[in-house]
Amino acid sequence: METDEIKNLIDIYISPLSQKWKLSHSDNIEIGCPFCKDEKNLSISLSKQIYNCWNCHASGRLLFLFKKFSNLEGLEKYISITKQFSHVSNFDNLFITKEEYKKQEIILPENCISISEIFANKHKIDYIIYEPYIDYLINKRYLDKFLLYKFNIYIDIKNEKIIVPSYDKLGNLNLYFSRGINDKADYFIKGNKNEVIFNEYLINFNIPIILVEGFFDGVRLKNFCPLLGKDLSENSLLFRKIILNNTPILLILDNEKGTIKNKLEIADKIKKYNSKHVIYIGEIKDNSYKDIGSIKNLDIDSFAFYEYNDELKFNLINKL
Ligand SMILES: [Zn+2]
The missing domain is CATH 3.90.580 (DNA Primase; Chain A)
Structure with missing residues (x-):
């Protein structure tokens, strides 16, 4: 049974x-x-x-x-x-307690198929059409099979896109992003990123959170949250939850001069609410890499962390 x-x-x-x-x-x-x-x-x-x-x-x-x-x-x-290939769910908000909750009405593109479903039916489907996408995720983005399953990644053959969904705590889809698999492929977000914490159910706000720009920057790190951009709005749910929980922040943006301004802005916004809020800025140790996602053996030790204080702020401003 x-x-x-x-x-x-x-x-x-x-x-x-x-x-x-x-x-x-x-x-x-x-x-x-x-x-x-x-x-x-x-x-x-x-x-x-x-x-x-x-x-x-x-x-x-x-x-x-x-x-x-x-x-x-x-x-x-x-x-x-x-047989839970995808998260088709809309059961009642059974366990919602004190937390603010706003259901997002997001639907995945028609005919997209999850990678767990593709693997499960490998011999029944035309697997070869999915191969370039899976190859991209494994060999260009360095995701392993566990991560493909964990994040329930989809392939949309018709639009030639990879789709990465975000779910709220009840399993309702609340946002997704899609992108092609070429280097300069376009990138598209469906959903309101300020109202959604990307895959919030996987994040623990009681321990330090790693904030990164994009999903693929953080996916191989523990307890990460993508900003889905280079800034963090004070109106966003993510910002409010960080302030509310006084969650220590490890901020890792791509290693380029242009992001210094973003690092300063994000750190100062948080410090405005609590000057003692713990924030570390992470820098890629091997500076031949600019893009975090391109580091093959990525883990937390790939970064050096510097506590954000007046001295670091001064040094960062001097680099602008
Ligand atoms: Zn418990």
């Missing part, structure tokens, strides 16, 4: 070994919460495939739990059991 299989997957890939799930009633199980480490407060509804922690209020679709905490093996098994 499907729910038993899902229970086993949760047991193996999500729940810490010491904290086995227990049946509460018919269709609900409770496990230790991987977000707040509370011992038993995360309830999972197997029929609705959603989770909710009564301690830290983390909530969302079960698929997200697998994307965030499982390895590739567990995620693939979950997808194949539940």
